Amino acid sequence: MKRQIILKSRPVGLTVPENFEIREITLPELSNGQVRLTPHTFSVDPYLRGRMNDGPSYIAPFQVGEPIVGGGIARVTESLAEGFKVGEYVSGYMPWQEEIILDSAGLNIVNESIAPLSYYLGVLGMPGLTAYFSLLGIGNLKKGETIVISGAAGAVGIVAGQLAKIAGCRVVGITGGDDKVNYLLNEINLDVAINYKTCRDLSTAVEAACPSGVDVYFDNVGGEISDVVINKINKFARIIICGQISLYNVTSPPAGPRIQGLLLKRSALMQGFLINNYTSKFTEGVQALSLLVKNGELKYTNTTYFGFEKLPEAFLALFEGKNLGKLIVEL
């Protein structure tokens, strides 16, 4: 018997294990155009938290009683879809199930000879493409500029950091653990890495790390960390709002310093970035990133949980900052 994980109840504030439930399922025969899949790896991502709330957002909310749907890599075990052969691996959005039937339309065949399968959920997937297109479009990096990245050791952050180094920038990463600081400095060679949990005063640390101020702020976390960084932006700074993980679990709209006055004084730009607006350019982005990965110019790492039933636990771990790089669940 195969299983699925459904949203049992909507979280209020932080998600708890009781918001999920594992159920048994039996799947029907395939229809034309469909494939049957055995999932290999699921991606757990902060944005899923938003879909657990009711109400309008940029994607429809999950329905209570229905399975969670997220990014995944799966093997084709049966196919009534042209161009999809049994034994091939595909990536796409898929329900948290041990067996899946999907229309082939939203699936892409992935190539294990270019990179490990899991990379198609990370550096060659949504997080990598997010870093790539947001830096290209909003970041507009110039050689010698200083960029600060929050959530620097996360799935998006480690790609953003390396792309900024390739662009010739001074790169400062903010993160929440000594292992992560070590990774940022010694594995992907950022110029400075700050552990916001242990540095005495974040403002002083950012100031010391950015003697020429902050030209670009790549924000994955929001909240008080961002307040500190935004205070140090230079004239014509660009602030990429890519994630706000520190605020995804709040139940009422949080207050903070009004930043409009500072954006005005510094002629600065702040823009929200959603990768869903760039689907038409994915092929171009994956090609560019694949090349860097193959050349060894772009490293990547995962934090892996093993076993289907670990999906909820892995998701909760995201909000405790337990992951270095992409958090995935391998079956």
Add this chain to the structure above:
Amino acid sequence: MKRQIILKSRPVGLTVPENFEIREITLPELSNGQVRLTPHTFSVDPYLRGRMNDGPSYIAPFQVGEPIVGGGIARVTESLAEGFKVGEYVSGYMPWQEEIILDSAGLNIVNESIAPLSYYLGVLGMPGLTAYFSLLGIGNLKKGETIVISGAAGAVGIVAGQLAKIAGCRVVGITGGDDKVNYLLNEINLDVAINYKTCRDLSTAVEAACPSGVDVYFDNVGGEISDVVINKINKFARIIICGQISLYNVTSPPAGPRIQGLLLKRSALMQGFLINNYTSKFTEGVQALSLLVKNGELKYTNTTYFGFEKLPEAFLALFEGKNLGKLIVEL
């Protein structure tokens, strides 16, 4: 004996008449390259408040004991500068004095045959150019979009509103008086004008005025009015931060709702605009605006105080919203 108005003390919070002092002056002989001027009209603008504070900003603070300097129109009464003839009128930054000596470098000769002299402080000056270049660059207006303008009956707002109408937008103005609402609706033909002081609930009023949401928000005021409008932005909205007059007199950084999450969800852009970054394009902007003024497509109005000694009073009136259009002081 001629007079000048100096900054006697830095305001704390709201500016008060005691922050200014009138002094007598005697000016020397001209040096080469200089002109002697008799001012005709002074411009009073909200940004002057920022210069009365100490500390770094985008322009240097005024010094205590030194005259206030602002935009003005003056007649040349003596000239040792090539290209400047006695009797011509010039515009530029000038000290609040009844007689002025300046290098000719920062001055532009203005042409009374195109528009009334005072227009060179408004629609053909900094406020008009601010509306023009910020809408062109950040606003990126498309026909049929909805734009909301706060401070809509101010010096910048009335130009922005008319330019947005010319671009084919639905234009909603927010202002603070019935005379202003009347002007916006009947003189410059905005689609909706809201008096935020008398409407029962601003959120309901903005919602009713913008049935398709807000594509562009042109913000001159900041604070709670902006909170309401920003909540209603559409996907890919642009927010032009042009002024924050409601916050210029605060003594500590104000708190407000954190807006980054909303910018993220809506893939929206927010950018600060300072006209000082566009000096190289002024000629182009003045030409475009002059044409519209001459054709009668762009109307303009002033609120005029008379007499040199009225300058401080006129400046204070800005923050009480007493002006319709550009606030000027004629000598």
